[in-house]
Structure formats: C-alpha cells, structure tokens
Amino acid sequence: MQNQIKYIITLAFLVVASNGFSQERETDTIDTDVVNVVKPYTPTISDAFKIKETPTLNDSTTAQKKDVKYNIFSIPVASTFTPAKGKAATVDKAKPIKLYDNYASLGFGTYTTILGEVYLNHALNRTERVGGYLSHHSSQGGIDGLLLDDNFSNTNLNANFSKQLRDMSWTVDAGFGLQTYNWYGLPQPLFDETTADMINEGHSFYNVHFGGKLNFEDAIIDNLKVRFRRFGDDQDSGENRFVASSEFTVPIRGEEIKTEVTIDYIGGEFDRNFYTEDAIKYGNINFGIAPSYQLKQDDLTVNLGVNLVYLNDTEFSDNKFYIFPNITASYRLVDEILIAYGGIEGGLIQNSYYDFANENPFVSPTLFIAPTDQQYNASVGLKGKLSNSMSYNISGRYFADRNKAMFMSNSVLGGATEDYQYGNSYGIVYDDVNTLSVAGELNVDINRNFNLGIKAEYFNYSTDAQSEAWNLPDIKGSLFLDYQIDDNWFAGAGLFFVGERKDLFYEEGTLVPTSPVTVTLDSYFDANAHVGYRVTDRLSVFVKANNIANNDYQRWMNFPVQGIQVLGGATYQFDF
Known part of the structure; x- marks a missing residue:
C-alpha cells in the first residue's frame, strides 16, 4: 500500500514539472488584451494590517538576559603635568589720572609780569575740611608812548572752613584783597612831560570780606547765606555792604511754594566830588521777597512767580516799593534736540x-x-543738541533799565588840583536805557580731550537823556578751545572780540572851553593761547601768550593796553 502511494505522488510531480517546461518562448510576452474594470476596488478598515503600539516578541532566544560581568584593572601612571588655572580675559584700561587736592603755580613774563596762585584744600576728618586761596598778578608796565606809569598789581587771599553734619552743612570764609593801578590815560597832545611830572597817578583799592552759608536737609528752610564786605581806597573813600538771603519751601495743599527772602544794605562815602570839596554820601537798604511755583506737565515746565522789593534810601529818607515779574517757561519740542x-x-x-x-x-x-x-x-530762545557732542543756544532779549549806570570819561578840568582831573579817569552817568540783543552759542564736546565753545551777541540801545549808550559795545564775541593732545601735551586758546563803543571828551574851566566831542573807540580783537607739558603726575610746565596780534587797542579811551605778552611757568600739584 505504501508503494502505491509513492507512485501516485511521483506521477503527480512529473505532470506538474512537464507543464512548467512545456511553455514556448514566443508566448513569454506581454499580453495586449484589454482588461475592463467592472467595479473599482474599495478598501475597508478590516482589510488594513494594524501595527500594534507595543509589539510582542516571541523569540525564545531573548526570553532570558545573560548577566555580563566587567573587570577593570587600574594601573597607576606617573605624570608631571599640572593644568593652569582658568582666568577670564580682561580689557586693558587707561591708567587713571591721579587727582590732587592742592596746587601751586608760578610764572614770569614780559613787561616784568609775575603770575602766581596757590590753592589749598585739606580734609581734617570725615566731616571737616579747611582750605585757602592766594593769587597774585602784577606787571611793571612799559607801554610805549605813555607819559605816566602803567604798572599794576592785584593780590587776593581767602580762607574757608566747612563742616558736614547729619541734617545740615555749613561753611565760613574770610578774605582780603589789595589792588594798585595808575590813572595813566593822559590825553595827548594836550599835556607834556612837564604836566606829567606834577601828577601822582598811582591809586589803590582794598577790600575785607567774610561770610558763611548754611544748607539744611529735609527742612522748610533750604539754605541761609550772609556776606559782609568793606571796600575802600587810598583817597579816604569807604563802602560797607551786607547781604543776607534765605530760601525756603512752604507746602500748601500738596503743592510747594519756593520763596527767597533777601536783605541788601549798602552805605558809603567819598571824601569829595569831582568839582568841589563837598563829600558824597549814599546808603540804601532793600527788603525783597520772591515766591514762585513750578508747574510740570509732560514736556512743559513753567515757573510762576513775582519779586517784591522795598527800597529805603537812608541818606535822602526816600522809600519806594517795586513789583517785578518772575515768570519763566520751557517746552521740549523734540526731546533733547529742540527745546x-x-x-x-x-x-x-x-x-x-x-x-x-x-x-x-x-x-x-x-x-x-x-x-x-x-x-x-x-x-525767548531755542536750545538743544545737534548730536551727542554738539549743543546750541539761540536767544533774543529785550530789557528796560531805569537809571542804568554807564561809564563816561571825566572832563579835563582847568586848574586841576587832583591827580584824576586831567581827563585821565572815569565817572558814572545814569540814564533810562532799553536794550535789544540777539545771541547765539555753539558748544562742541567731541570727547574728554577736545572742547570748543563759540558765542556771539549783538546789542542795540535806546537812551533817554544821554545822546549815546556810553562805553557799551554793539557786538561781543568769544571763542574758547581746550585740547588734550596726548598724555603729556595740552593746549588751549581764547579769542575775544568787542565792537565799537562811544565816549565823550570835553574840557571845562579853561580859558578857551571846547564843546563835548563824541569819540568812537575802534573795535578790537584779542587772541590768547597757551601750551603745556606734563612732566610728571605732579609737575607740569606751561607757556602763555596774550594779545598775540600785538594790537594797541584801547579798552577805555586814552588807556592803551600792553602789546603781545609771553609768560612761562610751572604748576605743581600735591597732597598733605
């Protein structure tokens, strides 16, 4: 039976194999018959093969994990390597400039000029400080063409002491000054050397002053200042002045009213007047109060105030009361660019x-x-910044002065008995003057090493009784420049321009009197410069030159100034 089954299987295998190899080569081609799709395929969800999120693994070989054991054999190795400690990168900084509290400066120049300064400032402890200042400027003169000496001297000495407390600070100071000058402006050719020999043109001034200041913290009274000064000359003239002022803030309904109170007394006497032996005495005392309120809203700031002054003329027993406006405002049109x-x-x-x-x-x-x-x-004006290093200020002013003081040359007095009666001195005249001015200012601060400032102002005057605004210029201009060239070299310059002025020349009491003549003083330009070298942190040397253009201009009529002046010296800084 088993043999029959084997025969049947072998026969079936041969039939299948014979059919596979019986295909003809020419039939192995693509059939070009048309296939008609009766119904398109529509897949269903059940036809999709689902992938399990957590697959199962039935591999019997991974059913058990084999334990793996590791053995590490540590062998010490000798090493001499030592890693360097990490350090953050730094930026190289310039060496800070050492600042000193004290300095002394001394210079010598042409016209036998001496210029000296000493400034002292020393901290006694954390709350107390003492200081002082001494200055001297003198020249033996030597202007060509003068009949009288033109030397001068100016010396000032000041000392101060300050103390800082918890709720307040105070400062007291005192000083002395001595000045000597000459009335050398003798009109020429009216006088010759014979007349000049009879004139003692020298005169001097002195002043003694002392005062103090109190500053308060978190108090109604903000500060209190007092000052007394005695001023006189070698012609028996003397003047006393005392000024006291205080600022305090008063809160009213949540608003602050800032008020300044002032007492200003002056009294003096001249031994005689210009024409006679009669003495001149004067004395005034002013009481002033000036309350103000500041209003701020966004870019607008307004200060509203009034200045009330009571004047008591102690010599003529005359009293007057004045009311002055005190209103200012500013508005930021474009941030810091236009104000x-x-x-x-x-x-x-x-x-x-x-x-x-x-x-x-x-x-x-x-x-x-x-x-x-x-x-x-x-x-009224506009100010602001053109850039981070350039600022400007353009303004216009119109002010009315009643009884404005102006300098005017004294007349040539016939039969002069005093050294200042030869047309070589100045007096004071008063008049009602209205002034219109237009000014412009430009400041350039490129960096800490370069600063430049330019300012110019034009004036137009209108007088009442006087024919001219005596000795008031129509134009004033200035330029300042400071330049730190490098760590050692520094330089600077100053240029000044003053326009034309008017003065009056006339003779009185002579056999043939002359009519007053209006004299126009030429405008003048004065250029000054200096250069210095810092030898050490403490010592520096400098050279200064004044009136570089060597102009023989007259600031006051018949008083020419010195020509070009060159001065050299040194400055030493130190600490105690």
Missing part, C-alpha cells in the same frame, strides 16, 4: 563802588552810587 524757552523777569540791581572799580579800575573816587531799576527782562 523752546522764554520768560519775563525783573529786579532792583544794587550798584556799588566795589563792582564799578572791578569792572573799570580807572574810576575816580567821586562817584554817585544809586540802584538800577530793571523793570523787565524779556527773553
């Missing part, structure tokens, strides 16, 4: 012999001193 500002202010200006002599040391000791009523000073 508009303006205001209208006023005040009572207390004139003094001290102020006149410092502005014009050739005044005669025969002045009449009176205050100036500046009724208003209206201003």
